[in-house]
């Protein structure tokens with residue numbers, strides 16, 4: 001049974017989402033392929049994988065695909081603005097697009113979702129990975145904002161899956177004013 005929340009890694013989360021939403025033989029564009037963690041528990045041979053990333057010279061805001069040519073698109077941009085409490089390994093991702101604030105994050109997601117709406121076929125599926133964050137002591141509910149972007153750009157929200165990490169989030173200070181976030185989201189939309 002596929003549940004709305006799981007404990008594990010991105011590989012577990014994406015495997016669950018594929019079982020429900022991706023037919024074998026689909027053309028899948030992973031436009032933020034990175035190290036390919038999403039694919040660790042998926043049989044790549046069963047799909048036509050188009051793996052790109054800024055690091056391979058393809059910006060997801062201007063994809064080299066025809067209109068309405070893709071069945072499924074995976075979007076996993078940098079999800080946190082750069083900050084002192086952010087792990088170095090995560091920060092490496094940020095440098096690619098010069099992200100300084102939460103607004104930069106939202107703009108990046110917006111541009112990616114808009115481009116997805118161009119290249120996806122009708123009823124095509126977008127899977128968007130994100131995590132909420134705190135900026136200057138303010139809660140930034142990224143998953144809500146991205147959900148609204150999906151609505152605005154013509155996607156039907158099909159699912160919201162939650163991943164809880166096994167390890168504790170990195171921290172700089174011992175004190176805390178709000179709950180530290182150890183969960184992230186996968187929003188799944190269908191193009192109308």
Ligand SMILES: C[S@@+](CC[C@H](N)C(=O)[O-])C[C@H]1O[C@@H](n2cnc3c(N)ncnc32)[C@H](O)[C@@H]1O
Nearest residue numbers: 032033034035036037038054059060076078096
């Ligand atoms: C959170 S990581 C993605 C991790 C990936 N899903 C994996 O399984 O390894 C964010 C990725 O977004 C890429 N990126 C950032 N801005 C981008 C852009 N404008 N176009 C394409 N890729 C971008 C970075 O190079 C980085 O690989």
